[in-house]
Amino acid sequence: MTKEFIGKRIKRNEDPRLLTGQALFVDDVDIPGMLHAAFVRSDYAHAKIVSIDTSTARQMPGVVAVYTAEDMGDEWQPGPPLVSPPPTVEDVVFHSRRQAPLVKDKVRHAGETVAVVVAESRYLAEDAAEEIWVEYDPLPAVVDIEKGLEPNSPLVHDDLESNLAAHLSQEKGDYEAAKAQADVVISKKIHIDRGAAAAMENRGIVAHWDEKGQLLTIWDTTQAPIPIRNGTAARLGLSENQVRVIAPFVGGGFGPKIMMFYPEEMLIPWISMKLCRPIKWIEDRRENFYATTQERGQVHEVEMALTKDGKILGLKDDFLHDTGAFDPYGLTIPLNTQSHVMGPYEIANFSSEFKVVFTNKTIVTPVRGAGRPQGVYIIERLMDAAARELDIDPIEIRKKNLIAPDAFPYSHSIIDQAFAELILDSGDYLPTFEKAIEMIGYRQFIEQEQPRLRAEGKYVGIGITPFIETTGVGPYEGARVQIEPSGKVNLATGIGTQGQGHFTSFAQIVAEQLGVDVTDVRIITGDTAEFHWGTGTFASRGAVVAGNAVYAAASGVRKKVLKMASKVLDAPEEELEIQDGMVRVADIPRMSISLGELAAQANPLRGAVEPGTEPGLEATDYFGPQYGATAFGTHAMIIEVDPETMLVEIKRYVTAEDCGRMLNPLIVEGQVHGGVSMGIGNAYYEQLHFDENGQLLNASLADYLIPSSMEMPPRIEVGHAETKSPLSELGTKGVGEAGTIPVPACFAQALENALQDFDLEIAETPLSPNRLYELLYKKEQ
Amino acid sequence: MRIEGEYTFSGTREDVWEIVRDPEILSTALPGTQKFEQVGENEYEGRMNVRIGPVSGTFGGKLTVSNEIPPESYTLTVEGTGKVGFLKGTGDVELLDQGDGTTLMKYDGEVQIGGRVASVGQRLFDTVSKSMIKQGLEKLDEALQARSSDAD
Numbered sequence: 001m002t003k004e005f006i007g008k009r010i011k012r013n014e015d016p017r018l019l020t021g022q023a024l025f026v027d028d029v030d031i032p033g034m035l036h037a038a039f040v041r042s043d044y045a046h047a048k049i050v051s052i053d054t055s056t057a058r059q060m061p062g063v064v065a066v067y068t069a070e071d072m073g074d075e076w077q078p079g080p081p082l083v084s085p086p087p088t089v090e091d092v093v094f095h096s097r098r099q100a101p102l103v104k105d106k107v108r109h110a111g112e113t114v115a116v117v118v119a120e121s122r123y124l125a126e127d128a129a130e131e132i133w134v135e136y137d138p139l140p141a142v143v144d145i146e147k148g149l150e151p152n153s154p155l156v157h158d159d160l161e162s163n164l165a166a167h168l169s170q171e172k173g174d175y176e177a178a179k180a181q182a183d184v185v186i187s188k189k190i191h192i193d194r195g196a197a198a199a200m201e202n203r204g205i206v207a208h209w210d211e212k213g214q215l216l217t218i219w220d221t222t223q224a225p226i227p228i229r230n231g232t233a234a235r236l237g238l239s240e241n242q243v244r245v246i247a248p249f250v251g252g253g254f255g256p257k258i259m260m261f262y263p264e265e266m267l268i269p270w271i272s273m274k275l276c277r278p279i280k281w282i283e284d285r286r287e288n289f290y291a292t293t294q295e296r297g298q299v300h301e302v303e304m305a306l307t308k309d310g311k312i313l314g315l316k317d318d319f320l321h322d323t324g325a326f327d328p329y330g331l332t333i334p335l336n337t338q339s340h341v342m343g344p345y346e347i348a349n350f351s352s353e354f355k356v357v358f359t360n361k362t363i364v365t366p367v368r369g370a371g372r373p374q375g376v377y378i379i380e381r382l383m384d385a386a387a388r389e390l391d392i393d394p395i396e397i398r399k400k401n402l403i404a405p406d407a408f409p410y411s412h413s414i415i416d417q418a419f420a421e422l423i424l425d426s427g428d429y430l431p432t433f434e435k436a437i438e439m440i441g442y443r444q445f446i447e448q449e450q451p452r453l454r455a456e457g458k459y460v461g462i463g464i465t466p467f468i469e470t471t472g473v474g475p476y477e478g479a480r481v482q483i484e485p486s487g488k489v490n491l492a493t494g495i496g497t498q499g500q501g502h503f504t505s506f507a508q509i510v511a512e513q514l515g516v517d518v519t520d521v522r523i524i525t526g527d528t529a530e531f532h533w534g535t536g537t538f539a540s541r542g543a544v545v546a547g548n549a550v551y552a553a554a555s556g557v558r559k560k561v562l563k564m565a566s567k568v569l570d571a572p573e574e575e576l577e578i579q580d581g582m583v584r585v586a587d588i589p590r591m592s593i594s595l596g597e598l599a600a601q602a603n604p605l606r607g608a609v610e611p612g613t614e615p616g617l618e619a620t621d622y623f624g625p626q627y628g629a630t631a632f633g634t635h636a637m638i639i640e641v642d643p644e645t646m647l648v649e650i651k652r653y654v655t656a657e658d659c660g661r662m663l664n665p666l667i668v669e670g671q672v673h674g675g676v677s678m679g680i681g682n683a684y685y686e687q688l689h690f691d692e693n694g695q696l697l698n699a700s701l702a703d704y705l706i707p708s709s710m711e712m713p714p715r716i717e718v719g720h721a722e723t724k725s726p727l728s729e730l731g732t733k734g735v736g737e738a739g740t741i742p743v744p745a746c747f748a749q750a751l752e753n754a755l756q757d758f759d760l761e762i763a764e765t766p767l768s769p770n771r772l773y774e775l776l777y778k779k780e781q
Numbered sequence: 782m783r784i785e786g787e788y789t790f791s792g793t794r795e796d797v798w799e800i801v802r803d804p805e806i807l808s809t810a811l812p813g814t815q816k817f818e819q820v821g822e823n824e825y826e827g828r829m830n831v832r833i834g835p836v837s838g839t840f841g842g843k844l845t846v847s848n849e850i851p852p853e854s855y856t857l858t859v860e861g862t863g864k865v866g867f868l869k870g871t872g873d874v875e876l877l878d879q880g881d882g883t884t885l886m887k888y889d890g891e892v893q894i895g896g897r898v899a900s901v902g903q904r905l906f907d908t909v910s911k912s913m914i915k916q917g918l919e920k921l922d923e924a925l926q927a928r929s930s931d932a933d
Binding site for chain 1: 782864866867869893894895896897899900901903904
């Protein structure tokens with residue numbers, strides 16, 4: 001039998017290159033004759049542009065070109081719509097408004113691009129950009145989403161009647177009837193605010209139009225190089241194979257680097273073609289805070305109807321969602337929120353209506369979690385409130401409502417972000433939930449440790465939060481696997497890589513099929529010249545969708561290997577085994593041939609081949625799931641709150657994850673660790689503060705706090721369960737966002753538990769030491 | 782952002798009024814002022830260099846005085862723009878005769894800031910603006926005392 005690699009804790013193939021600075025990032029690209037771009041961005045959140053004076057800047061030394069919207073003439077056009085609203089939901093309202101490469105009439109958020117300078121160096125470009133004088137006529141800004149829908153609100157888009165960007169309702173069963181039968185109805189208004197993705201690497205793009213070769217090469221920090229290639233070709237009137245988009249190593253994606261068609265992504269390639277010179281632009285951190293997409297702003301009014309023994313009869317969740325100045329990414333986020341409000345619980349009656357609101361703030365598109373953390377926060381806040389109201393243990397009320405293992409595939413009977421019925425493909429939730437409870441020692445903590453520490457005057461608390469994560473959505477991904485005469489294996493797939501360990505997990509899949517070592521598989525991701533079909537890395541879909549495409553392509557090559565070796569070795573295929581780079585007859589080891597030799601023979605230089613024979617040991621295949629695979633997990637934490645400073649120390653952090661079959665538990669755990677860190681930021685540190693004029697007040701890493709080792713728990717313990725997805729050969733489910741999704745909910749639960757003397761009820765996130773102090777202080781008054 | 786405070790001048794209300802309405806004295810009082818000139822009856826234009834934490838730059842702007850009730854109160858409107866952002870504010874200034882030869886100035890206004898000044902400097906804006914106002918008012922008080930000793 002071939003050696004097994006899938007499911008093994010294998011160290012990452014890519015790490016030596018990453019850790020020694022040998023990996024290519026966009027800013028490493030340096031081409032002779034390359035020019036540099038700097039942008040003039042609006043200081044105002046909402047203002048008419050009266051005039052732009054570029055005369056001084058154009059005369060400055062080293063300046064090659066300056067462009068405003070006017071200079072683009074007929075070539076000025078807004079970005080493409082990326083995701084349309086679900087066509088199957090009745091009475092859906094959706095007003096598509098997309099960002100422009102350069103602002104023409106009025107600016108709609110601070111940081112919008114007004115002009116671009118191209119110069120011999122970035123320094124000269126920045127200096128010249130400072131000499132461009134833009135006269136604005138400031139307008140009142142739309143900042144608060146509730147006020148934004150009031151009839152007298154200023155309008156972000158003057159051609160619309162209001163700031164309503166979208167409106168969608170979904171119903172399941174009959175909530176009002178369920179409410180009428182309920183023993184108790186819990187209602188809450190919950191506020192969720194924005195944060196940044198704050199990837200370590202900011203965005204960047206280098207575009208190189210080769211006039212003689214008639215080829216445009218773009219290095220882009222994108223999660224989705226193929227849609228960027230196709231969209232760029234369409235915008236610039238080139239054929240798709242004249243555009244090559246390379247997403248090299250990317251220092252963190254987290255959603256905002258998805259196929260956005262940011263203004264810079266539209267402009268830099270266009271300028272390169274205008275000037276026939278390579279152009280580079282690398283975003284700085286302040287630009288990243290203003291101009292890279294953000295997420296999470298929502299206001300929910302929610303009601304839960306229950307029996308007195310804690311069984312949920314129905315749930316009603318109406319909410320507003322902040323989309324910022326434009327809505328290129330459609331309704332993905334609010335649909336995800338809706339999909340996760342019912343979460344892992346069986347809820348027969350559900351009613352949810354959301355309104356998406358335009359505001360004069362940075363555009364909102366998915367950030368790790370993508371609407372899911374909000375959904376989980378809502379349901380879990382209500383579970384805690386219900387447990388308290390009914391005097392039921394918070395664990396027991398959750399157990400009572402978890403979907404039973406024999407109910408899968410379980411339909412939540414609403415439409416999800418992929419416009420398909422939200423079906424949870426598989427799961428066995430209770431054991432994973434109990435695993436987390438056992439790992440953190442819930443009973444022992446509640447019954448012994450907490451009373452003891454309380455007696456010592458310590459405010460310690462515990463939170464335990466189950467959650468689902470819809471992952472691995474379609475439409476499809478592809479892969480091409482080829483064995484070289486050297487015996488090494490090449491794999492190319494269309495998705496980009498931003499640290500997920502693709503160079504290892506995909507290599508494990510290939511290595512297991514082809515009997516080679518994991519380090520013998522050379523992988524190329526995110527280069528459209530190598531593979532040009534697919535969408536991208538998002539929605540925790542890499543291991544599911546691309547992973548199964550890799551499996552299919554590797555299986556195809558395996559079939560070719562066995563068929564050819566059977567002829568060469570004159571033995572039936574069933575008697576052959578592939579191991580250590582050799583194909584051999586199982587019980588006669590000397591009857592063997594190396595994979596490299598077979599590959600050479602499969603590509604003859606002379607002679608004739610049988611008709612229909614394909615050269616080489618190569619196969620391309622695709623995978624598109626019927627619908628997404630849904631993962632489950634439970635996070636638990638024990639915290640201690642300092643009642644003077646409101647600083648929170650996370651004493652223990654435990655997660656139990658069921659992401660289906662694991663390709664590499666080491667990588668799964670790495671994903672969870674990173675996700676938890678982001679979730680802790682979301683819960684207690686990271687909040688973007690906009691003032692009433694739409695000015696972002698903390699656009700630097702000095703003021704916007706990202707958790708450091710000081711705020712992290714000493715360890716994150718990860719437990720595993722594997723309920724394989726029936727939707728694919730590998731049985732994988734995604735885990736890329738799982739670490740982040742339940743953290744704010746779990747944190748709020750632990751805080752309430754630690755501060756039960758204060759009778760604290762938390763109905764907002766992110767919190768902060770300041771905000772917690774205010775909540776407690778107000779309570780005391 | 783709200784800016785409010787008070788300051789006691791060692792002089793009569795009439796003397797303080799003269800000082801605060803004298804463009805030449807004002808131009809020397811505000812720290813970082815490069816230019817300050819009267820362009821209309823109650824309108825002034827100027828340039829001022831400002832440093833707020835990591836952000837520094839020159840603001841060019843306009844100051845307008847309105848609602849004048851000599852020597853009791855007036856309203857100031859400021860609009861400034863520069864490479865590092867913009868500033869826009871309105872504030873009411875009141876002078877109260879303390880009856881002991883001193884005058885209490887009360888000021889209360891709203892300021893909007895934008896651009897780099899807001900996004901990076903916001904945390905320090907409050908402190909810096911307070912200290913600039915204090916410095917400015919102290920300078921005015923010095924001028925007031927110099928003038929009264931000249932008169933003596």
